[in-house]
Amino acid sequence: MAGRERLICASDELVDGGPGVRFEVDAPPEEKVGSGGTALAAFVVRHQGRVHAYLNRCGHIxxxxxxxxxxxxxxxxxxxxxxxxxxxxxxxxGRCVGGRCNGRGLTALEVTERAGTVYLLEG
Ligand code: FES
Incomplete structure (x- = not known):
């Protein structure tokens, strides 16, 4: 069964190598601890014409x-x-290519772009 798609932004909001668009995703069950929040920060950027999304969380800290x-x-x-x-x-x-991330890359999220809109693929 295909997952759901969630609208993130219009394609023209993402310029190659330019500012990204922040959004939130639900934390996976293993990260829902205690009474803390259940949303994790994420972002999408454009690089060499394609959109890429990651959790907004450094591999170092x-x-x-x-x-x-x-x-x-x-x-x-x-x-x-x-x-x-x-x-x-x-x-x-999202691979670590230098600095203190010490080989720990970013957590990638699935996104797709269609008809001028960027969607997050969920589930
Ligand atoms: S917290 Fe990102 S490099 Fe140290």
């Missing part, structure tokens, strides 16, 4: 990456960068 709201790319627009200590991630895969 689980903090959000953006140094300013929605700013995920380094100054050259080539890598995703963590604002806290500068870990670098491949925008296409």
């Amino acid at each position: 689980p903090v959000e990456l953006d140094w300013q709201h929605g700013q995920f790319f380094d100054s050259a627009g080539l890598y995703l960068i963590c604002a806290t200590h500068g870990a670098l991630y491949d925008p296409a895969s």
